Amino acid sequence: MGPRALRVLGPYDAPFFKELKCYIFLFVLKIPVYLRPIRLGKEIMAKLFIEDRYCKGCGICIEFCPAKILKKSKKMNSRGYFPPESSEMDKCKKCGMCSLLCPDFAIVVSDD
Amino acid sequence: MKHPMMKYLKETGPCGDRFPTIFCPGCGIGQVLNYTLNAVDHLIAQDGIPQERFVFVSGIGCSARLTSQYLKFDATWSLHGRAPAVATGVLLGRPELKPILFTGDGDVGAIGGNHFIHACRRNLDLTMICMNNGLYGMTGGQSAPTTPRGTPSTTSPYGNVENAFDLSKLAITAGASYVARWTTAHPQQCIQAIEKGVRKKGLAFIEIMTQCPTHWKEEPAKMMKNYRTKGVRFSKEKENEPLKKGQFWIGELMDRDQPEWLETYQKIIDKFQK
Numbered sequence: 001m002g003p004r005a006l007r008v009l010g011p012y013d014a015p016f017f018k019e020l021k022c023y024i025f026l027f028v029l030k031i032p033v034y035l036r037p038i039r040l041g042k043e044i045m046a047k048l049f050i051e052d053r054y055c056k057g058c059g060i061c062i063e064f065c066p067a068k069i070l071k072k073s074k075k076m077n078s079r080g081y082f083p084p085e086s087s088e089m090d091k092c093k094k095c096g097m098c099s100l101l102c103p104d105f106a107i108v109v110s111d112d
Numbered sequence: 113m114k115h116p117m118m119k120y121l122k123e124t125g126p127c128g129d130r131f132p133t134i135f136c137p138g139c140g141i142g143q144v145l146n147y148t149l150n151a152v153d154h155l156i157a158q159d160g161i162p163q164e165r166f167v168f169v170s171g172i173g174c175s176a177r178l179t180s181q182y183l184k185f186d187a188t189w190s191l192h193g194r195a196p197a198v199a200t201g202v203l204l205g206r207p208e209l210k211p212i213l214f215t216g217d218g219d220v221g222a223i224g225g226n227h228f229i230h231a232c233r234r235n236l237d238l239t240m241i242c243m244n245n246g247l248y249g250m251t252g253g254q255s256a257p258t259t260p261r262g263t264p265s266t267t268s269p270y271g272n273v274e275n276a277f278d279l280s281k282l283a284i285t286a287g288a289s290y291v292a293r294w295t296t297a298h299p300q301q302c303i304q305a306i307e308k309g310v311r312k313k314g315l316a317f318i319e320i321m322t323q324c325p326t327h328w329k330e331e332p333a334k335m336m337k338n339y340r341t342k343g344v345r346f347s348k349e350k351e352n353e354p355l356k357k358g359q360f361w362i363g364e365l366m367d368r369d370q371p372e373w374l375e376t377y378q379k380i381i382d383k384f385q386k
Binding site: 047049051053054055056057058059060062063064079081097099100101102103104105106107108110112 | 136325334
């Protein structure tokens, strides 16, 4: 007994043709697929704002980021903790999980 | 750019900066504050409840630090375990207010046990948020009524010999209208539960399992992932199934319509004023 309908959510960093191959595979197997809407135009890259003084370096945002793009920085802040940083913000999906889970209101992802 | 919830928080006070918060790194109480403010933000935007209608009441403990120290709302920092009693006074004095209580497990399960069960019994229109970390965090990690059996703590180095208290079950038995239990690893569910609790007539008890990385001596993110795997989604059919050791029910444990205290009392007043 297989699933009658599958909702295919693209992996966060899968290239386009890889996703297309997945759709063709499901089409051959006659499994109905709901395609996610394709966004036209270039997306604005999100910016990461970190309040350096507020961060306590607990690492919750690093562990719970769905795109896994945050990592601990090597630079210490004024309180002796290591705040997160990201070098690949083009992969950010702006889900806002980091700012929702932050206990110290230190991290925000925004367009501007 | 600042955090969107920073508009509800006091950044500076008469004695200097209030941020960063007083909590340990990775403490779940800050997260619960974040979820509560998100829920309150939705309520202000969707239901049109003005900001002055919300009153925050707390007792004593780590969790009680949230109210008067950080919030721009009206707040009371009351006695240990007496947050339901103070909130009862607030509600009876001005029934249009919406009190939200920040309580801890030592607050609600130990010293304030009777206040808690009688607030549930009267079914007052309160929203209680209980941060359950399973020990007394502020005083140094002693075993609390909610510490699971067999878990070592400062006062029970060879494992706790007592049975743990299930606060949500206690609230259901005492007669609360809405009871839900989530963990800090379920942000959206917590926000929805708090929103529903404020909208619900009658007492809403929302127990949130929070991590205490200092006294459980674990990484905060690891503890949150543990909570996520240990929580079993509750449904009416599975109610009598036994749980494995360390597991607990999460979800909406009770949602029922019961006569609320103020409404019932108003009916009696109306009867004699006719």
